[in-house]
Amino acid sequence: MTIVGEGAEGSAATAAMEVEAFKRLYPLQFYERYLDQSVRPDGRPLNRARPTSVNLGAIPTAEGSALVKIGHTTMLAGVKLEVVVPSTTAPDQGQLAVDFQMPTICSPLVRPGRPAEVAWSVSEQLSNALSSSNFVNLQQLCIVPGKAAWIAYVDVYCLDADGSLLDAALLAAVAALTHLQLPAVKVTEAGRVVPLTSQNVDGDQEEEISEKKSEDQIVKSRQRLERRPVPIGLTCVKHKNHLLADPSAEEESTLQTSLTVVMDSSDRLVSFYKPGGAVTATSATVKDCIDLAKKRVIEVKDLLEEAYEEAFGAEMMVE
């Protein structure tokens, strides 16, 4: 397309059009031109993650919830509690059920009745990361050993898919679990678990964290989950000698080799995931990834702290 005699504005428009055409026709070369200059098309340096935000308590119908954004990638996680009988193999433990869903709204690639393939792998990695990092003390979810325990359903919904899905999903799940409050309950003589309303609990009881036995009744007060080292993920893509942290969907599809590191906030490696791809990773690459992840963990941990204080700050002062 040529525009003749349109002045400076016209030629700028033509240039923009040509860049767009070049990007569509030769996406890889388009990226390589940028990468050789150590910068990305969106202006980020190679090792920087996109702006990240964490909001706790987005959904009041869930006992714990969080909305997380990494760039355009948006995840909404909700935790719902139900009472179950603990399994015979672990009578003093509750359960954690993690599910990741990509509803049809999040990406043009997902159609009704045909879940995206990536959803399965993210779901699997997500529940692995949460269980192997021991982020939740399952014993805390127990109400009466062998009789009743909480099952916490963590449902993570992807509202906008723009790359690095596991990182965002894991952050949302972790944030929703920090926001979670186990409600105050009492166990009746018949063994039923009933919620304590404000009428039958006086102020003193509510403040107590330990369980209390009185006249064959077990009363458990409202409590938050024990704070434990937080698992945090970072996805990188490798192209030739370049390592890009926190890729967007476009970067993920153009540069095909991705590596995902999950580390917890006490610097332990939780999982490392490299599902094939065109480029093989050397041990130096693996080390680079882990170094990037370590830096990311510090950033994200601060974000989580901020969000926590924003949500509970006033309450903590009262206590």
Next chain:
Amino acid sequence: MVKGRGETSASYAVNASADAADTALKRGGPVQLLSPNGVRVDGRMPHESRFVYLKTGAVTAAAGSAYAEVGQTKVIVSVFGPRESYKAEAFSGIGRLNCHVQYALFATSVRGKASQGQEEKEFPVMLHKALEGAVMLHTFPKTTVDIFAIILQSGGGDLAAVISCASMALADAGIAMYDLVPAVSACCVGKEVLLDTALEEEKWSDGEMMVTCMASRNEVTQLKITGQWPGAITKDALNLSLDACAKLADVMRACLKEQAEGDEDE
């Protein structure tokens, strides 16, 4: 706000006739929907709508999208296309709409409760029928526009919120329409019409109504009335709902305008 049976019937008698109180009792409604001085469960007056928050462009991966918050109800609608129709579908000279609505598992007080009911199956059909008349289907022949919705929190009037939000998303995607399609629900308790139904009211009212219309053309695209409606107040309820639709349409238009002006500035 749970009251004993005796109290419920007594307070109904203040607002409504004795037989209306009886119906409420027969259905076992333990919730008092209107206080003796005519205030609703959430503190609104009977003909007062809920607070509405609208935002377009919520999902960047979609061609057009919108987020709507109507009181406690929160929904997101994404629009994809026009794109190739499914292979299995017969040839069509005009465009198609493909609708899909789902509830998030944590949208209701009991997890996954909404997915077990009929709503998830009924909503896409209702959404399709409500929008069909408003979209200029001839402008995208042979192709399909996908309208996908998710209800993140169910707070009453879910379908109405989805329909209003969907027409915003269609506008955001640049799909040609004759007019925006605002939707409003109402319910009746005894002889009183409650506009813009909340969750509690949806559950315990005697009858429900949902109106979707093209406000500036003054045309109703969908009208659904269920339950018991005394003949005399049905017309009032319809007029009230249409009026609320017109107001909602103004809010929707203002939101789209704001968005478009913002885009121009960039």
